Amino acid sequence: MALGLVFFLEPNTIAPGGVTGLAIVVEKISGIPMDVTNLVINIPLFALGLVTLGKRFGLKTAYGTVALSAFIRVLIMGKNMIVVHDLLLASLYGGVLMGIGIGLVFKAGGTTGGTDLAGAILNKYIPNISIAKLMMAIDLLIVAAAGIVERKLETSLYSTIALYILVKIADFIVEDLNYAKAFFIISDHPQEIGREILNTLGRGVTVLKASGMYTGLDREVLLCIVDRSQVSKLKHMVHGIDKNAFVMVTTVHEVLGEGFRKQ
Structure with a gap:
């Protein structure tokens, strides 16, 4: 200063x-x-x-x-x-x-x-x-x-x-410039995508229970946080399993916990 x-x-x-x-x-x-x-x-x-x-x-x-x-x-x-x-x-x-x-x-x-x-x-x-x-x-x-x-x-x-x-x-x-990317994935094949993320990227996946307002159907939303270097891989992975998957990607400015930075 x-x-x-x-x-x-x-x-x-x-x-x-x-x-x-x-x-x-x-x-x-x-x-x-x-x-x-x-x-x-x-x-x-x-x-x-x-x-x-x-x-x-x-x-x-x-x-x-x-x-x-x-x-x-x-x-x-x-x-x-x-x-x-x-x-x-x-x-x-x-x-x-x-x-x-x-x-x-x-x-x-x-x-x-x-x-x-x-x-x-x-x-x-x-x-x-x-x-x-x-x-x-x-x-x-x-x-x-x-x-x-x-x-x-x-x-x-x-x-x-x-x-x-x-x-x-x-x-x-x-x-700390330690931002990551959070993926919210809505797909007809949530279990298959989730297993692929766990086995290929080694990242944890959380399943969120949700309901579509228009259809009224219960859906599973996958939440996964990855490093910036894994963003492209995850996009291709989801697209390869379900081309119609709805994917939202947002920036997370700090991630504390297993697989990322310790508190």
């Missing part, structure tokens, strides 16, 4: 939401270093979070907040060595680095404070609005502030790009 902030985002006043984005705006206005602003804003947020939300936002949040500011301070000393001034490249690579950092933090069950903590606190008092929507509202205000400070609409637009990339990359990191 510190790499993305110091070498890509801050030099171009690209503020992809969050307290760190606000810190970039504050530094542009007042000259106060963003590592200082990050701490100053997050400390009262952290204290309020402990009172409002309990100890689940405890040690890991404090560690994440302090560590981020510390790494920003270390990297600022070498800031003039490598700085990217192309706005598109800065928003792309800054967003990627920030997303990787935030994703790793979230995956470890921590947080760096910021809008996720602020959103959770506000949700306590405004329960009708979800935490995600509150976070997005705060982030969009910070993105808009970056454009106002620079007096350039482009700055806000590039900040939005960085924010979008950050969120997507963080999601990928948290989900």
